[in-house]
Amino acid sequence: MSFEIRSDQVDVEAIMAGIRRRIEEKRRGLYTDEEVREIAEHRLDAVLDAHEWNADFAAEFRARAGRWNYQFHPETLYRSSRGAVGQALESVRRLLKPVQKLFWNPNPMIAALSRQSDLNQYYVHLLTALAGEVTKLNLELVDLKNRHLQLKGQLELLQRREKTLEDMVVYREEPQGGGSGEPGA
Amino acid sequence: MRLAFVVQRYGLDIAGGAEYHCRLVAEHLARHAEVEVLTTCAADYITWANHYPEGLETLGGLPVRRFKVKRPRDPQRFSDWSDRVLRRVAPRRGSAGLPPPVPGQADEELAWLEEEGPFSPRLVQHVLKSRERFDWFVFFSYRYYTTFHGLSAVADKSLLVPTAEDDGVYRLSIFPPFFRKPRGIVWNSPEEKAMIEAVAGNQDVPGDVVGVGSRLPEGADGAGFRARHGLTGPFGLYVGRIDENKGCRQLFDFFRRYRKETGSQLKLVLIGKAVIPVPEDPAIVHLGFQPDQEKWDALDACDLLFMPSRYESLSMVTLEAWWAGRPVLANARCEVLRGQCRRGRAGLYYMSYDEFAEALALLEQRPALRQALGRNGRRYFDENYAWPVVERKYLDLLARLERGAA
Numbered sequence: 001m002s003f004e005i006r007s008d009q010v011d012v013e014a015i016m017a018g019i020r021r022r023i024e025e026k027r028r029g030l031y032t033d034e035e036v037r038e039i040a041e042h043r044l045d046a047v048l049d050a051h052e053w054n055a056d057f058a059a060e061f062r063a064r065a066g067r068w069n070y071q072f073h074p075e076t077l078y079r080s081s082r083g084a085v086g087q088a089l090e091s092v093r094r095l096l097k098p099v100q101k102l103f104w105n106p107n108p109m110i111a112a113l114s115r116q117s118d119l120n121q122y123y124v125h126l127l128t129a130l131a132g133e134v135t136k137l138n139l140e141l142v143d144l145k146n147r148h149l150q151l152k153g154q155l156e157l158l159q160r161r162e163k164t165l166e167d168m169v170v171y172r173e174e175p176q177g178g179g180s181g182e183p184g185a
Numbered sequence: 186m187r188l189a190f191v192v193q194r195y196g197l198d199i200a201g202g203a204e205y206h207c208r209l210v211a212e213h214l215a216r217h218a219e220v221e222v223l224t225t226c227a228a229d230y231i232t233w234a235n236h237y238p239e240g241l242e243t244l245g246g247l248p249v250r251r252f253k254v255k256r257p258r259d260p261q262r263f264s265d266w267s268d269r270v271l272r273r274v275a276p277r278r279g280s281a282g283l284p285p286p287v288p289g290q291a292d293e294e295l296a297w298l299e300e301e302g303p304f305s306p307r308l309v310q311h312v313l314k315s316r317e318r319f320d321w322f323v324f325f326s327y328r329y330y331t332t333f334h335g336l337s338a339v340a341d342k343s344l345l346v347p348t349a350e351d352d353g354v355y356r357l358s359i360f361p362p363f364f365r366k367p368r369g370i371v372w373n374s375p376e377e378k379a380m381i382e383a384v385a386g387n388q389d390v391p392g393d394v395v396g397v398g399s400r401l402p403e404g405a406d407g408a409g410f411r412a413r414h415g416l417t418g419p420f421g422l423y424v425g426r427i428d429e430n431k432g433c434r435q436l437f438d439f440f441r442r443y444r445k446e447t448g449s450q451l452k453l454v455l456i457g458k459a460v461i462p463v464p465e466d467p468a469i470v471h472l473g474f475q476p477d478q479e480k481w482d483a484l485d486a487c488d489l490l491f492m493p494s495r496y497e498s499l500s501m502v503t504l505e506a507w508w509a510g511r512p513v514l515a516n517a518r519c520e521v522l523r524g525q526c527r528r529g530r531a532g533l534y535y536m537s538y539d540e541f542a543e544a545l546a547l548l549e550q551r552p553a554l555r556q557a558l559g560r561n562g563r564r565y566f567d568e569n570y571a572w573p574v575v576e577r578k579y580l581d582l583l584a585r586l587e588r589g590a591a
Contacts, residue, residue: 010557012530019543
């Protein structure tokens, strides 16, 4: 890349514009893995936005799954988020745990929700990966279709050219024994 | 002039972030005013557990008055509250403004703020009680309980240093009115100012873009650093917490891919505590936490500084690299870093791997470009972040506010 660096007169924005131009030239219509990922995430958004989903969900989920997925521990059901009152409430709930177990057993539910939480994470991962792969295949297909059309066009052109040349061919006899020495040699 | 600096935690062992920023400014303004620091007993920013004894002590020549945290933060409960409250204000594609408020939202956000902490009502009460003792209260970091309630108690005598990042918290419905309360605001960057003004409409609150200086070394020994750590070839440096939120995972991925694709011999040297695993790669050298002087020696020895974080209010280490005359390769998704690189003409930036690779290749292969960017960085630092400049901006703003009050 040709950047003129004159002493301290560095124009960072011009350098960055040059970098972007160079990247564009290199790509020449091909998509990078990152772009494929971005396009795939747009596809996910199309589904998720309908339910008012956070547009950055996929990225944030991958980064901090704990923030998005429910975690069920044996104590989760008894917790409270009401500050000091909540702590008292939690203690009462713990005290009454044996009594409520006389009426129903929450353990299968906790186990099921915990399993569901793992499955949620797995499904989102799977969905993101699938969307990425499908997008990649789709882009490759579009690219192949374009190349096919391009090659078809080139082939037709060559065939027409060949036919024209064949029509134009004139068979000539080679000149007989005519040495063509350089004049004045 | 008597100034009270109010900050969520304060200590000589806190080496970064808004707390360090506060300490540097307080120590420097102590040359021009009578300064006291009001803070909590917390040392850990995850739990705010009481660590220091309550009461008055002297640190770095300044009186520091500490107050107990009434209830340390429960990380699980805080995470639950954050999920509930912050999700509402997460930016969505295609929607620039704030979402319409829902009933009870402000109450929930105030409850979240209590969980955010440090929950120290005694500190807030003390701020209110001592309002006549001080001419101005300087509050650091808008997002904490102590700042929100403390500043609200003495709004007409307050100066706010928001240190806001583009993480969405400032979009909570309790904050736009809050940003209209202080008498003055000290911004870290024009980008921070524009970001807050866009949601708060507080353009009429007087303020200035100031930032912060740094504790500069007597000198730096780059050759000694290389010898001590057995570094021979060119290397890029990262200084700070090695964390996903700081963009380190992406930096590792990009850097390793760059080396693989280009055959570059560049190394990556990391200084700081690792929160995520550092890849086992001979090209990545993790030195762990290092003393301040070692950081300056590393900056002197390196070819460039990587700044991969997306969420920065200012990035002191970027300014320090510029003081050391080193260029920076920054994450362009952080508007502040991108703006700083452009204004200082002292660094390149990247949005994607392709830009990272192209920019890094340029910096690696063009010593003249590195030197020119480094010289620009040094000039930018001297013009904007030298302590006389920073001190003068604070004092001018306070004088302006005094005149306004008179």
